[in-house]
Amino acid sequence: MAENDIAEEMTSDDSMLTIRTDETLRELDEHGTPGFPFVYYLDDLDRYAGRREEWHWHIEFEWCVAERGEVDCLIDSDRIRLREGDGIFIGSRVIHGFESAAPAIMPNVLFPPSFLFQEGTDIYTESMLPVLDSGITSAVMRRDDAAAGGVLDALRGVYRLVRSGGGKLDLFLSCGILWREFLTFLGTAGDGKLTRRVSGHDMLTSSRMRTMLGYISENYSEKTDLSMIAASAGISKSEALRCFNESIGVTPVRYLNDYRLSRAKDLLTSTEDTVTSVAMSVGIDNISYFVRRFSEKFGMTPSAYRSRTNAARKRPPEISQKR
DSSP: OOHHHHHHHOOSOOOOBOOOBOTTOBBOSOOSOSSSOOEEEEEEGGGBGGGEEEEEBOSSEEEEEOOBSOEEEEETTEEEEEOTTOEEEEOTTOOEEEEOSSOOEEEEEEEOGGGTSOTTSHHHHHHTHHHHHHTOOEEEEOTTOGGGHHHHHHHHHHHHHHHTTOOHHHHHHHHHHHHHHHHHHHHHOOGGGBOOOOOHHHHHHHHHHHHHHHHHHHHTTSOOOHHHHHHHTTOOHHHHHHHHHHHHSSOHHHHHHHHHHHHHHHHHHHOOOOHHHHHHHTTOOOHHHHHHHHHHHHSSOHHHHHHHHHHHHTSOOOOOOOO
16 A cells, blocks of 8 residues: 555544453454445554554454554464564454554454355365364465565455445455465465464363453452452463463453553543542552553553543544544
8 A cells, every 4th residue: 555545544533542342352343244244444553552452353354464664463472573564364263462662554454254255165165164274363474475475465455445445346356366365375384474273272271261351351340369360260370370471461460450441441431430430440449550550551641531532522523444
């Protein structure tokens, strides 16, 4: 995507964005419509607190390109650096996040496996099922890798088609071309381009993680510690630490604290409660600690965040293709 193309897509809206998830980190926003489950986003990392899109997952495949700046893609305990021009494929139901140290623009498209092929058909069995069964969580397409050129060109073709107002049939066909190029790429990709495959051990870890994440979601406002989080999944504290470190790269307590701060951010914009009341509502009884941690995570005090968000809401709405 050319520089002027990106500039045309950007808006003057500077309100902060967030990824809304349920207790298992599943993203709550729908991608596309039931009749046409395809969506395009132009993500500006500056519009996320700390230039970080928090952990989430969805049933859709996701295809991204770092069009401006560098972006770190976080998948399980892996940190994959996308240089400008690099792309990445993220598999269905894979927990992931993004962050950048400097301003970065990342267009991406999402669609579920069923968008291209109906389950049970020969073409689904031959062209889709092998990828799903392989357990591939992600694949990196480097801009200087000739084998990845076809995928990156096809992906940018999808981006251009969206921007030009292409019809649904053209978008569907362009996604089919993207998938064909991706299959060709997988046939030549070494292990260095693919993240680890899912094993029985990984599935057990994933199950335990969903249980512990659900426990945190239900009990974050109460006194909660590592032993209670581990007990919710029937495992030891050391096993809980391992599960969190391997899955999302943070400790259970760190995730709990970040979750509390994210819920506090929601309360600051959806209620008129005082900052102290908000802190207490999310299980933090030390207001100085709350303000300090909130400022570290979101780059401003709770009061400043509330004022900025309220001011942004008073501006006339703008049409945007961002999340």
